[in-house]
Amino acid sequence: MYSAADLKKGLKIEIDGEPYAITDFEFCKPGKGTALYRCRLKNLVTGSSMDRTFRPVDKVDVPNLEEREMHYSYKDGDNYVFSDAETYEEIQITAEQLGDKTYFLLDDMLCNVLFFNGKPIDITLPTFITRVIAETEPGARGDTASTNVQKPAKLDNGYELMVPLFINQGDTVKVDTRTGEYAERVSKG
Helix, strand or coil: EEEEECCCCCCEEEEECCCEEEEEEECCCCCCCCCCCEEEEEECCCCCEEEEECCCCCCECCCCEEEEEEEEEEEEEEEEEEEECCCCCEEEEEEHHHHHHHHHCCCCEEEEEEEEEEEEEECCCCCEEEEEEECCCCCCCCCCCCCCCEEEECCCCCEEEEEEEECCCCEEEECCCCCCCCEEEEEEC
């Protein structure tokens, strides 16, 4: 059990049987009265956010969270199957739970799967993946009046992102899985 003094950004807590991560934290000491701990919380299951204020005497539960390394195996209908690296036990996570992370899954990719009370709720992907640009318009010469001019591009898996003008169809690029944005060109097509 955590006390309110233990609260900080990034800490995972349990409220009303649901796991939350503290995304923003502020300690407030008004002129009179007791100190307050204002927190912005993100539900780890639904992704919704809420604000909650704690007093120094409040106690907060520790969630039953476990993180395990697993390999992405294959897609089965609307579910994605992951297997444990040691026991080869398979689990399924729905496309709805994964959201845009489904675009960044590669065969046999090592991921960290977060479990709450034994059920998978989220995955952490490697920070960067490499993909091939399937289609993009050629960059027009002379369109570089300002730096950082970008154009839309579509990866070989259907994901759309913005890339610099010098990127062409067939180029291999590095994509940041946390933001879904272009990071750098790996090789020319």
